[in-house]
Amino acid sequence: MKLSIYGKGGIGKSTTSCNISIALARRGKKILQIGCDPKHDSTFTLTGFLIPTIIDTLQSKDYHYENIWPEDVIYQGYGGVDCVEAGGPPAGAGCGGYVVGETVKLLKELNAFYEYDIIVFDVLGDVVCGGFAAPLNYSDYCIIITDNGFDALFAANRIVASVREKSRTHPLRLAGLVGNRTKKRDLIDKYVEICTMPVLEVLPLIEDIRVSRVQGKTLFEMAELDKTLRFICDYYLNIADQLLTYPEGVIPKELPDRELFNLLSDFYLNFNDSKNQIKETNLDFIIV
Template structure:
């Protein structure tokens, strides 16, 4: 086990799943194999808390593999159109997995966003708790460059303590064993309509005119075009 599990700051054990070189393999496959390896090593029974930080692409079965062993799923998203579309796909995966596993959605975490209007619109029609919303904080990116956690940096820079409070709030909610929810995702078209209304309502007349002009040019050109 010591060959793949390394101890980091605060005596927290860590595993890096890694992956193949870019364009040369499947990252989801590596995640699935990592889950299998941890199971073979009985790692799931050695810890009180295990946190999987996985890319939110649950169309891939490999990336969704940790959900087979999880009590809760946390969705981390920003306040943007594309991120909430991906979040909705994760919601669909949680609903499907909950049919055969004791999995619940603990909630959603807004990340790197000064606003939460789209997040609020989404959870209004797809009910789930919002555990926390973190603004865009440069020191979090600095911590990654330094190879340290924010908590480690805060030991020497007291001004960073407020950042730790965001994460401690999330941890307190999870350790309280929330009931969680079995969510029901929105249909893609309904979600598109919901989120696009926000963007279109902020479109100026001049921008709209330009869009119509470009459409006329494109339609008269009769271009052969394929997008996959």
């Protein structure tokens, strides 16, 4: 199984990806996580440091694939999860999609790409060009990370469009949405009611999820020292268990931008009107 994890920049894709990878490993699967971001920090909480990138290694070997060994580019992280960072071109030059393609090409040359039960692509956010969608060419499922806000759902809708487009030529399905660190899910529910797709999990607003990234550890590693954090791990294990059923998934159809804007804006306006009416009712009660 090959998974691509997408979402708005800063939404928590890497934190979620690493914890899902550990959860899948805890279920007995051999996992490779590939970071697809020029920042090359996807696997930081698994390895504890910024591992060398595929592009750095290829450049150091003058792009002679025959001189590269698996141990040059694959690093084992916490829980036995293997890690690769694709890296990226210099800022403002080149294509990230090309780098992903070269990464897959190299892993195939090393006979490593098909040695894993599950490969997780953690993809950079807020880009909607063809290169951005390149990991979908190699994936069975896409997972979208979002929160309950307009911007994240707008980005999710764009990713939905990419999944639909790629599904025309690839056996790709959307596994579903994962809500990350959110107090509410009303907008998420409103969106999936109109644009039908599964919601795999919604993680509550837990500060330890953010702290784990700062500490460079997964929630599973932190939970070894603090058993009160084990309940958070259960959210990721639930996602893993759903994926391991090899769900049918969906070929989603995105909402037109204006329709999505109106849907979420109307919801905000109606919600705020209701709050104002409650306030006015309470004020009238106090005055009386």
